[in-house]
Amino acid sequence: MSRHWRVLFAVVLLAAVPLTGCASEVSGTATPAESGTTTNAPDAGSAPADPPAPALAGPGQCVDGNDLTPLDCAQPHTVEITKAGTFGADLPAEPPDRAAVFAAAFPQCREAAAMFLGNTNYDATTLGAWLLWAGADEWKSGNRWYRCGVAQLSVAGEAESRTGSVRNILAGDGLYEFQICSSVRPSEELPQRVACTGAHTGEAIGAVRMGTPDQPFPSQQQFDATAAPACRAALREYLGATRDDVAASWRWPDEANWKHGFNNITCYAETAQPVTTPLRGIGTSPLPR
DSSP states (O other): OOHHHHHHHHSOOOEEEOOOOEEEEEESEEEEEETTOOOOOOOOOOOOSSOOOOOOOOTTOEEETTEEEEEOTTSOBSEEEEEEEEOOTTSOSSOOOHHHHHHHHHHHHHHHHHHHHTOTTGGGBSEEEEEEEEOHHHHHTTOOEEEEEEEEBOTTSOBOOBOSOOTTTTTGGGGGGSBOEESSOTTTSOOOEEOTTSSEEEEEEEEEEOOOTTSOOOOHHHHHHHHHHHHHHHHHHHHTSOOSSSEEEEEEEOHHHHHTTOOEEEEEEEEEEEESSOOTTOTTSOOOO
């Protein structure tokens, strides 16, 4: 083993991850958007006074795209609803910007997703929390609803169509059915998702809670101090052995996403050269090339 290899694995490089949250502002025409981006709102139109409350899907039901008509989750859908809510009076009468909406509701959606999926480590998977909320016209007329949900996310962070409920799907060993793997080393650059059955150098193995959105954004030293022992312990359990050719690495959210409920560090098992199958339970066997 070269000295360069030992240095890479003794001093794991850390970097913040600009995560994407997932949301849709719903008002007639669909307007999907990712967290931290800006899209055009639906065309404004006249809203009747005191409109009836919209018939929206509720917890345990599914929806397709930005159509909030309840669907049986056995049918093709993009989002399974986990929580229904209404924004409080602390938000302005005028439709708020996306950052305000996310700060107000997305932390709750994140918590609801963990409970619904049956695993707090879901940041290590391709499943993620989703938020839909009333568009400008409905907001102005007093319908200030939101719906939290869970979606299976594409590489671009979009909700993919699927069938079947995801309730408790990550319980037990279910996490590894949706595990994220990366074609690049997470200690060096943002993970690039690839199938775990193909060549990869990073495998997401769990998440570590760092705090809550209302707490100050941690420093790099604080992230490091928490992640190092936790991720290394997670790696030993994941591999079933202590090895010097697989390292623990980790990534954390940026400050904007911290305020939106992304308060976890994601741990990875990392190799210098690509492996071709997941390393879970490999013990002391040779790495799969």
